[in-house]
Amino acid sequence: MNEDEFRERLAAAQDNIKASPELKHRVVAEALQADAAGGENRAAQSHAAPTRRPTRRRPQPAKRAPGAAALARRWALPAAACLVAGALVVAGVPALTSALHGGSSATSSIALDEAAARCGFSVQAWASDRSTVLEPSEDDMIVFDRDLSNGMYEGERYKTEGYYTGCLFSVEGEGIARVQMNVSHGRLYRFTTELCTNEEEPEKWAEALSWKPTKRGMGTYFSTYDSVVPIGKSGGVSEGSHGKLAGVNLAKIFGSTIDVTSAEEPGIADGTTSFGLWTNDDYDEEAGVFPIDTAVDLFDGQTLTVTVTFEDGHCTTQVIELHAADMKAVSASTESLGGRQHQVVPEIVQDRGSLREGETFVHTLYGIIIETNSEPFAGDLSQANEYAANVMPAMTLDRQPIVKPAQRDGHALAVTEGARLEPGDRAFVSDEDGSTASFSLSFPAVERTRALPEALALEDVLGETDAAYANRISEQVHGYRIDEETREISDGFSFATVTMNVTNEAAEARQLPLNSERLRELGLGEFAVVDGQGNATFNALNEALYFGDGGENLKGANPCALSFEPGETKRVTIIKIVPDSVLDDPSCLFVVDVAGAGITQAFAVGAQR
Numbered sequence: 001m002n003e004d005e006f007r008e009r010l011a012a013a014q015d016n017i018k019a020s021p022e023l024k025h026r027v028v029a030e031a032l033q034a035d036a037a038g039g040e041n042r043a044a045q046s047h048a049a050p051t052r053r054p055t056r057r058r059p060q061p062a063k064r065a066p067g068a069a070a071l072a073r074r075w076a077l078p079a080a081a082c083l084v085a086g087a088l089v090v091a092g093v094p095a096l097t098s099a100l101h102g103g104s105s106a107t108s109s110i111a112l113d114e115a116a117a118r119c120g121f122s123v124q125a126w127a128s129d130r131s132t133v134l135e136p137s138e139d140d141m142i143v144f145d146r147d148l149s150n151g152m153y154e155g156e157r158y159k160t161e162g163y164y165t166g167c168l169f170s171v172e173g174e175g176i177a178r179v180q181m182n183v184s185h186g187r188l189y190r191f192t193t194e195l196c197t198n199e200e201e202p203e204k205w206a207e208a209l210s211w212k213p214t215k216r217g218m219g220t221y222f223s224t225y226d227s228v229v230p231i232g233k234s235g236g237v238s239e240g241s242h243g244k245l246a247g248v249n250l251a252k253i254f255g256s257t258i259d260v261t262s263a264e265e266p267g268i269a270d271g272t273t274s275f276g277l278w279t280n281d282d283y284d285e286e287a288g289v290f291p292i293d294t295a296v297d298l299f300d301g302q303t304l305t306v307t308v309t310f311e312d313g314h315c316t317t318q319v320i321e322l323h324a325a326d327m328k329a330v331s332a333s334t335e336s337l338g339g340r341q342h343q344v345v346p347e348i349v350q351d352r353g354s355l356r357e358g359e360t361f362v363h364t365l366y367g368i369i370i371e372t373n374s375e376p377f378a379g380d381l382s383q384a385n386e387y388a389a390n391v392m393p394a395m396t397l398d399r400q401p402i403v404k405p406a407q408r409d410g411h412a413l414a415v416t417e418g419a420r421l422e423p424g425d426r427a428f429v430s431d432e433d434g435s436t437a438s439f440s441l442s443f444p445a446v447e448r449t450r451a452l453p454e455a456l457a458l459e460d461v462l463g464e465t466d467a468a469y470a471n472r473i474s475e476q477v478h479g480y481r482i483d484e485e486t487r488e489i490s491d492g493f494s495f496a497t498v499t500m501n502v503t504n505e506a507a508e509a510r511q512l513p514l515n516s517e518r519l520r521e522l523g524l525g526e527f528a529v530v531d532g533q534g535n536a537t538f539n540a541l542n543e544a545l546y547f548g549d550g551g552e553n554l555k556g557a558n559p560c561a562l563s564f565e566p567g568e569t570k571r572v573t574i575i576k577i578v579p580d581s582v583l584d585d586p587s588c589l590f591v592v593d594v595a596g597a598g599i600t601q602a603f604a605v606g607a608q609r
Contacts, residue, residue: 109369123170123171125169165295167296170275172271175311178261180381187253188255190251190274193249195248205246216394228248231247231249256386299324316373316374317372321370326362328345328349328361329342329343403539439503443603444590448497449495450489450495451489495575501569524572527576528591546575549562
């Protein structure tokens with residue numbers, strides 16, 4: 001339809017409706033101006049009325065002729081102009097206005113570049129290592145790769161920790177001042193990658209390496225994040241101009257609705273800040289082999305609504321429908337931080353058996369745009385950024401019993417009620433080469449204190465340089481903590497220092513390392529009580545805090561063993577944390593159970609309380 005034909009048909013149509021001359025003139029002017037623009041300035045338009053698919057469907061990958069989408073767009077505005085005239089005749093002014101602003105009852109999705117032109121922004125899906133933006137499919141699907149650096153807990157921990165799907169996207173456009181978004185299921189998290197050098201910032205890198213969900217909320221550098229994952233180049237770190245370059249993936253859950261400005265989050269407009277999808281809802285455990293895939297399926301059929309407010313004050317919105325599918329993937333370079341192993345191809349895998357050599361699949365999400373409009377954000381903002389200000393609670397560990405049944409080869413270890421083994425009885429120790437060496441043990445002396453023995457530093461006991469974190473864990477798991485100033489342990493527990501003479505009874509040296517016999521800390525002794533049936537119940541806090549001969553503390557050495565010359569005797573010391581309920585029991589024993597020897601020897605120590 002040329003311009004003259006259009007004017008003639010429009011004039012004829014106007015004879016049958018009631019509209020002011022001003023409106024008629026504006027309608028013609030807008031239509032002709034849009035036709036002349038040829039789509040080049042659509043990104044600046046801010047009055048796109050809703051365009052929606054009334055029914056949901058999943059587009060299947062299909063080849064189409066090169067340039068088909070551009071050809072369709074080329075004729076879109078002239079065709080729309082013809083529809084304007086028809087709308088004037090059939091529906092009057094309200095329908096006319098809707099048609100001019102892009103209203104449609106089409107059943108297909110909206111092309112990505114068309115949506116970007118109408119709205120002035122685009123939603124971009126990122127590769128798993130954040131190195132590139134993924135290309136859309138030929139069917140205008142926004143295909144999400146998956147960053148799998150976050151694992152997934154199962155059971156009750158999944159309910160509290162949730163799953164960071166790794167399906168990342170960003171919002172990009174010129175002049176973005178504010179972004180509001182909502183996902184109809186689950187929550188949204190902000191995702192950034194922070195680079196650092198492990199030579200110039202060793203403490204920061206060390207904190208990143210040691211981060212775990214149980215440490216959430218603690219630390220100097222990453223205490224405000226819900227998830228911290230250190231990454232390196234090809235599994236390590238890359239050489240930079242200032243030492244070895246490393247990265248840290250940082251996630252912070254905001255909630256199902258996000259409302260942020262470019263002043264608060266400068267990276268929202270240039271793609272350096274991404275967002276991801278998180279869920280902790282129940283999933284069908286029988287639906288798939290991998291829980292992480294069935295968790296992703298929870299987003300199938302959900303909608304992601306993104307509204308952008310620009311610096312000049314106008315708003316535009318895109319509504320994206322999400323679907324889960326297997327996407328083809330091929331091997332990728334591991335040169336970037338994170339060591340990317342695969343590259344997603346925007347093509348749905350209909351049959352996994354059809355994949356060729358070198359091809360695999362990634363179960364992930366794709367999105368199709370089903371609506372664009374120029375309205376402000378339509379969702380409820382009262383719960384926006386619900387979790388942004390506070391870090392999620394740290395993951396907690398289950399409390400362990402303070403005593404456990406003593407067993408040998410699956411059978412309860414029985415001790416004759418009232419029996420007392422005298423000093424000088426022999427125990428046997430297996431050496432590294434499988435031979436047996438003979439040691440005699442004196443009756444152990446036990447000293448009980450509330451304060452940490454002088455032989456130990458606080459970090460020796462806690463196993464962490466971060467005493468606050470170590471106390472957090474020991475209190476959760478065992479029920480005690482150690483005061484950092486007084487060095488005293490919580491009520492209900494004591495430090496027990498056990499000292500005994502150990503003699504190597506071998507008459508001559510054998511061909512062993514260091515030409516000596518070696519006695520390991522493991523199994524040398526632990527506290528137990530005897531129940532009414534004569535079965536021993538061990539103290540669950542069996543790990544030694546100190547093991548040595550009064551000189552160097554061998555705890556932590558590999559192997560942790562004392563060396564003995566033939567006939568040599570050493571005064572061996574072991575320090576353990578023991579519940580008072582065990583030490584106070586009249587049946588308290590100190591049990592020697594040397595691994596591999598098959599012999600257990602018990603010393604009654606109840607009298608030494």
